[in-house]
Amino acid sequence: MKKFAYIGCLGFIAVITTEFGVIGILPQLAEHYQISIDKAGYLLSAFALIIAMTGPFMTLLTSGFDRKKLMLAAIAIFLVTGVVSSFSPPFWLLMLVRVLPAFLQPVYIATALSVAISKADKKHENQLMGIVFSGVAIAMVTTVPFATWVASMYTFEYSFIIQTIVSIIALAAIYLSLPSMPVKEKKSYGSQLKILTQPVFITSTAMNFFMITAWFSTYSYFADYLNKAKGMDGTMISYMLFLFGIVGVFANWIAGKMLSKSIPKTTAFFLSGTLIMPVLLYVSGDHLISNMICIVIWGFMYSPSFLNASTYMISSVPGSMEFANSLATSFGNLGVTLGTTLGGWMIVSKGVAYNPWIGFVFGLLAFLMMIVRTVLERREKIMLPCQQ
Template structure:
């Protein structure tokens, strides 16, 4: 049902506003706590690392619980995080409350996707998944840039207040509009874990990991990169986030349609941005309008990355959707952690202008994994016809 997909999307807006809303205010947070930008980046990378390490286990542990209860518990944790963070607590406490909802983030995403496609025809599932994942791009076009803009007008704490309001709205909607969805048949842990032995799934996982590492080495420092390398102020950066998100909504819709026809081709098309964007940023140099055009292209090619990564992984394990999705979320967030860590290190040691080239390297690695998977699939088809 599309209704369930839209409810899942709303919750994902709350999740993404909390996880990535920090990106636009990292320089202000670093200044407030008198720490370096790479240390402030821990607020994003630590969140992502917890997801990476615990996501699959949490999804397996909660696989027998009513889907509505899981979604409510997850969003409630994000609500608490926003409330506490808005009071600018000591940095150690801010780090703790940032980490806590990370334990349930992959559980929410996997649950929302499984609920969205639970009653759908096979040829409609990717489209419904794209509706849920549109929560990511909608957050990028509305709440994330709005929170950044508000923080520029007042202070960074207001960004967390926006996150709190979004989480509260999502919590109320899920409670009122989503029916109780008990699990009728819980799959055994063993049946789900078998996908870990499939070479195609392992290659798809590595593709996901390298792809997200490539994108987030730069995207995690969106504000810092545009400020230091392109000379933009906070207000201009919030407009760039808005542009990024508006184009991203269109990109997600197009990707959903394309994935229904060709999963590997669609993934490769959008992955090409990891190679293209560093070159375009280098060519644009200090030209403002050229930079704005590159940011638009960046938003288009980046925005469906989580949708593409999840769909690409699920295509190699269609019978374990939730577990495969939790692994996609976990390895994606492991990519966020590595990308954020490498990006912060490059900024401190070399300069912000060099971080897009990290994406170039990891983009090539992601493409190499796709090529190997394609060759194995081709070989398997040839053997099956013999």
């Protein structure tokens, strides 16, 4: 039922607007709080680290709760974060309210995906998941660049006000449009935890981690990179975020179609962007048209990364979708944390222009994990007839 998928997508827009909305205003936050850009980056990396540390546990803990109530609770906390942040509190308090919704973010994503496919045919599941995940790209094309543009025109507090408004809209849509959805049959913890012992799932998890680390080593500092490496001002950066997001919406739609045909090939295709982009960004220099073309390619290759990562991991354990997706979210956000941390270190030590090459290294590691999984799956197919 597409209605459920679109509601999940709307909530995802609120989630992403809050999590990644700070990317465009990190330079302003660093200036306001008189801290370095890498310390301002903690607002992103700490959020992601909480998700990585608590995501699977929170998903298991809440697996028996009514799905509508879970989605409402998660978005309500995002709403509180937006309200408090808009008053420009002390940095310690801003950090605290930023990480609070991170505890329920993986729960929201896993629940929204489960709701989206709850009444769907198996052949349509990837497309419906693609609709939910398109919330990432839609946020990148609407709320995130708009919030960045408004902040560049006025002050960064307006960015948080926009995050608040988006959360209110999502909360209303979930409350008014979703029926009560109690869980009819709760899976045992043991049956879900056993996937952690499966080599194919472990290598899929490592691929996810390396891929997201690769992308976020540069993307976390998108505004700082375009400003210092490409000479763009705040207004131009907001336009580039808008362009990035427009392409991303299209990319998620394409990825959803491609995943229905071949999950490994689709994942490998978009992952190749981690190897292509450092080269393209290097040769484009400070030429505006060349950089716009690079950003189009960057947005297209990056945007389906979370959809690809989740689908790739779930495909290795199709019977444990919600728990596998929570692990995909957690390890993806662990990748956000590592990518942001390494990116901040590179900015301080060498300069932001070198950040894309971190992505190149981790992109290679992600491809290596895909190769290892392929070998393991072939070995399992060979051993299965022998065991029978």
